[in-house]
Amino acid sequence: MNKEINIGIIGLGTVGSSVVKVLKKNSKLITARTGLEIKIKKASDIRNRKDLVGSAFTYRAVDVINDPDISIVVECMGGVNPAKSYILAAISKGKNIVTSNKEVIAKHGREILSAAKKKGVEVLFEAAVCGGIPILHAIRECLAGNSISEISGIVNGTTNYILTKMTKDNMGFAQALKQAQKLGFAEADPKMDIDGSDAAYKAAILGLVLSGCLVDPSKIYKEGIEGIEPADIDYAKSIGYVIKLLAIVKLESNRIELRVHPTLIEKDHPLAQVNDNYNAVFVKSDAFGRGMFYGKGAGGLPTASAVISDIIETGQQIAYCDEDRYYPPMTDLTVKDIGDIRSRYYIRLEVPDKPGVLAGISGAFAGKKVSIENVVQRESKGGVAQIVIILHENREKNIRSALKAISRLSVVKKIRSVIRVGVN
Amino acid sequence: MNKEINIGIIGLGTVGSSVVKVLKKNSKLITARTGLEIKIKKASDIRNRKDLVGSAFTYRAVDVINDPDISIVVECMGGVNPAKSYILAAISKGKNIVTSNKEVIAKHGREILSAAKKKGVEVLFEAAVCGGIPILHAIRECLAGNSISEISGIVNGTTNYILTKMTKDNMGFAQALKQAQKLGFAEADPKMDIDGSDAAYKAAILGLVLSGCLVDPSKIYKEGIEGIEPADIDYAKSIGYVIKLLAIVKLESNRIELRVHPTLIEKDHPLAQVNDNYNAVFVKSDAFGRGMFYGKGAGGLPTASAVISDIIETGQQIAYCDEDRYYPPMTDLTVKDIGDIRSRYYIRLEVPDKPGVLAGISGAFAGKKVSIENVVQRESKGGVAQIVIILHENREKNIRSALKAISRLSVVKKIRSVIRVGVN
Numbered sequence: 081m082n083k084e085i086n087i088g089i090i091g092l093g094t095v096g097s098s099v100v101k102v103l104k105k106n107s108k109l110i111t112a113r114t115g116l117e118i119k120i121k122k123a124s125d126i127r128n129r130k131d132l133v134g135s136a137f138t139y140r141a142v143d144v145i146n147d148p149d150i151s152i153v154v155e156c157m158g159g160v161n162p163a164k165s166y167i168l169a170a171i172s173k174g175k176n177i178v179t180s181n182k183e184v185i186a187k188h189g190r191e192i193l194s195a196a197k198k199k200g201v202e203v204l205f206e207a208a209v210c211g212g213i214p215i216l217h218a219i220r221e222c223l224a225g226n227s228i229s230e231i232s233g234i235v236n237g238t239t240n241y242i243l244t245k246m247t248k249d250n251m252g253f254a255q256a257l258k259q260a261q262k263l264g265f266a267e268a269d270p271k272m273d274i275d276g277s278d279a280a281y282k283a284a285i286l287g288l289v290l291s292g293c294l295v296d297p298s299k300i301y302k303e304g305i306e307g308i309e310p311a312d313i314d315y316a317k318s319i320g321y322v323i324k325l326l327a328i329v330k331l332e333s334n335r336i337e338l339r340v341h342p343t344l345i346e347k348d349h350p351l352a353q354v355n356d357n358y359n360a361v362f363v364k365s366d367a368f369g370r371g372m373f374y375g376k377g378a379g380g381l382p383t384a385s386a387v388i389s390d391i392i393e394t395g396q397q398i399a400y401c402d403e404d405r406y407y408p409p410m411t412d413l414t415v416k417d418i419g420d421i422r423s424r425y426y427i428r429l430e431v432p433d434k435p436g437v438l439a440g441i442s443g444a445f446a447g448k449k450v451s452i453e454n455v456v457q458r459e460s461k462g463g464v465a466q467i468v469i470i471l472h473e474n475r476e477k478n479i480r481s482a483l484k485a486i487s488r489l490s491v492v493k494k495i496r497s498v499i500r501v502g503v504n
Numbered sequence: 505m506n507k508e509i510n511i512g513i514i515g516l517g518t519v520g521s522s523v524v525k526v527l528k529k530n531s532k533l534i535t536a537r538t539g540l541e542i543k544i545k546k547a548s549d550i551r552n553r554k555d556l557v558g559s560a561f562t563y564r565a566v567d568v569i570n571d572p573d574i575s576i577v578v579e580c581m582g583g584v585n586p587a588k589s590y591i592l593a594a595i596s597k598g599k600n601i602v603t604s605n606k607e608v609i610a611k612h613g614r615e616i617l618s619a620a621k622k623k624g625v626e627v628l629f630e631a632a633v634c635g636g637i638p639i640l641h642a643i644r645e646c647l648a649g650n651s652i653s654e655i656s657g658i659v660n661g662t663t664n665y666i667l668t669k670m671t672k673d674n675m676g677f678a679q680a681l682k683q684a685q686k687l688g689f690a691e692a693d694p695k696m697d698i699d700g701s702d703a704a705y706k707a708a709i710l711g712l713v714l715s716g717c718l719v720d721p722s723k724i725y726k727e728g729i730e731g732i733e734p735a736d737i738d739y740a741k742s743i744g745y746v747i748k749l750l751a752i753v754k755l756e757s758n759r760i761e762l763r764v765h766p767t768l769i770e771k772d773h774p775l776a777q778v779n780d781n782y783n784a785v786f787v788k789s790d791a792f793g794r795g796m797f798y799g800k801g802a803g804g805l806p807t808a809s810a811v812i813s814d815i816i817e818t819g820q821q822i823a824y825c826d827e828d829r830y831y832p833p834m835t836d837l838t839v840k841d842i843g844d845i846r847s848r849y850y851i852r853l854e855v856p857d858k859p860g861v862l863a864g865i866s867g868a869f870a871g872k873k874v875s876i877e878n879v880v881q882r883e884s885k886g887g888v889a890q891i892v893i894i895l896h897e898n899r900e901k902n903i904r905s906a907l908k909a910i911s912r913l914s915v916v917k918k919i920r921s922v923i924r925v926g927v928n
Contacts, residue, residue: 388649
């Protein structure tokens with residue numbers, strides 16, 4: 081028997097509306113995986129969003145907070161006021177809280193978590209740090225057996241986008257910022273991102289989850305990226321480094337180190353490869369060792385992914401005790417035949433070094449409706465040349481049949497390699 | 505009040521002994537985080553390991569299985585026989601199971617999970633795929649709200665090490681394999697790794713967790729890396745690709761696609777940067793988007809990290825119901841002053857283009873006991889040169905005091921940039 085979980089949402093902006101959409105789109109799948117039926121009982125916003133949630137809509141957050149059927153209140157407003165008072169009011173009514181609000185947790189997490197503990201409810205905030213990347217979950221649960229000594233994260237997509245453009249496209253800071261704004265990766269007023277304030281909120285929350293100690297974000301040392309000059313990016317590159325804005329959290333026995341600043345990172349380090357508006361968090365611990373969690377750190381859908389994961393976690397705590405767990409059903413699926421898969425392909429052929437070879441091969445591919453993306457004839461040795469061909473995406477059985485035809489061509493000595501190309 | 509969870513371990517080889525060691529080392533920390541006191545009540549191996557677990561040691565796995573106080577049996581033997589019969593026997597006694605055994609889950613997961621469901625117990629096997637990387641946890645919980653369309657993973661450290669050496673150090677296959685064996689990254693008989701069998705087990709398990717459908721690993725299409733020639737690696741490189749062995753799982757509505765084979769990956773793709781014996785799993789889903797989980801896929805400690813995470817998850821299910829949850833305590837830590845942090849530094853100075861400048865600057869650093877790792881004098885324009893200096897790791901307050909001295913030197917026009925260097 082599935083269990084119904086009634087939730088209420090406060091705030092139907094980018095994040096809140098994405099939560100609604102993903103819950104709707106994937107509701108069957110979520111129920112099959114978890115045994116939970118998540119119902120949006122009420123959802124509030126200052127703008128009319130009946131189009132989104134129908135009769136569940138209300139203008140008044142207090143309707144969400146006071147609804148006795150709602151067990152989880154999902155706060156997606158952002159900012160401290162009135163989000164903080166709504167969260168505390170909901171806790172006082174015995175509601176569990178899921179929030180995407182980094183500012184309210186970074187500044188008032190201590191008060192909020194204490195109130196929740198007193199009341200015996202849960203407060204989860206995975207979405208507050210790096211959007212969809214489950215880094216808080218990883219620290220709290222997946223690495224729960226580890227002593228974690230250090231967390232270094234690219235936790236702000238705006239600054240990472242700007243630094244990427246400065247590094248890869250030789251843009252200046254101002255030009256890169258303008259482009260970030262045009263693409264919606266930076267706010268009209270980008271100060272909080274640029275100067276490291278946003279990253280400091282996230283550092284505070286990472287520190288909280290790592291150590292139980294919440295440091296006032298205004299006490300966290302921070303430098304932004306305003307001062308990074310193209311010359312520094314060039315010099316760094318010339319000695320094998322890239323520049324990234326990092327939030328760093330380190331734990332000693334009774335001290336915590338928190339800082340946000342641009343950092344030169346060796347170009348082979350996994351963090352050095354995190355580009356555009358992606359985020360990633362690098363973790364160093366005694367058992368797991370060095371690990372990294374990579375993904376989209378902002379945006380409605382990635383943030384909704386984290387919010388819903390927290391809703392499900394809380395819902396499962398509400399629904400299941402030990403004697404009553406949920407087992408997702410086993411399914412039976414057809415296994416797709418390898419001939420039916422689609423891929424691009426890399427082909428290397430040994431051919432005699434004489435005219436007309438390429439025409440024959442191209443013709444054979446064309447005859448099987450396999451189209452060529454790129455072809456290069458490589459060095460010739462003792463009358464034998466290498467042809468390297470990249471094929472456009474096609475069904476594997478077509479490729480195999482084309483290769484069979486090609487292997488019979490007099491202009492082909494040997495098919496040396498067939499390797500699939502590409503990951504989405 | 506903390507809750508005691510009694511566990512039993514079957515198999516004290518590399519993984520089992522690492523589980524014991526990490527549980528001992530981090531026991532206080534685990535209890536603080538989770539409220540659980542995890543006790544190793546019994547642990548069995550065919551070799552005497554009293555040195556490791558004292559009076560909990562037994563030669564007989566059946567002693568672990570039959571102990572009425574044990575609620576979680578941790579199976580770390582590997583292989584199908586006798587691991588499978590031990591797991592089924594433990595389930596029949598009502599024990600929860602945590603296992604690191606990919607082969608037994610890939611081949612007999614259906615039978616094992618059905619038995620567990622009938623008995624109302626849990627079977628977790630995070631460690632069976634990519635060691636310490638919490639990829640199963642991520643799929644099951646962190647991305648539970650997502651429709652996941654594709655998983656592509658570098659899931660075998662041996663082959664990734666060999667391909668890395670072939671790519672970066674221009675080794676041939678045989679030489680790279682020999683080095684992998686020398687460093688313990690490959691078995692004496694490396695067949696199961698090289699031919700993709702190991703990766704196929706992991707593909708089967710990833711498919712199971714993604715879809716509920718467990719495909720017999722012998723039915724999974726696979727190609728190994730035996731046929732990869734240095735020429736292919738070179739040609740791939742010349743057109744912007746690297747070659748990696750991937751396990752790929754894709755879901756359609758009622759079909760599953762599973763395959764293991766070498767793949768050309770664009771050099772800017774996050775998976776292309778995963779080198780040496782590291783693993784990584786790339787996930788594509790509708791809400792989270794493109795994400796990647798990176799870390800050590802094998803070895804005692806990383807695998808123990810995953811085993812312990814599963815023990816804790818099961819322990820929490822046993823210990824806590826909704827009305828009785830555990831709140832990790834809030835702590836108070838001293839925030840480390842930025843002057844006390846240690847880092848390497850990148851310094852860029854504007855100096856007059858004349859002799860003696862470098863001597864003056866070096867002297868000033870030396871006077872504050874700050875030592876220089878690397879210094880390059882850069883182009884001169886209008887009598888002004890740029891000096892870029894990398895400093896060895898030092899305490900920030902020493903660097904600041906050295907920079908103060910340097911700013912007063914007549915041979916320094918301006919300190920243009922000071923950026924910290926490095927991530928561990």
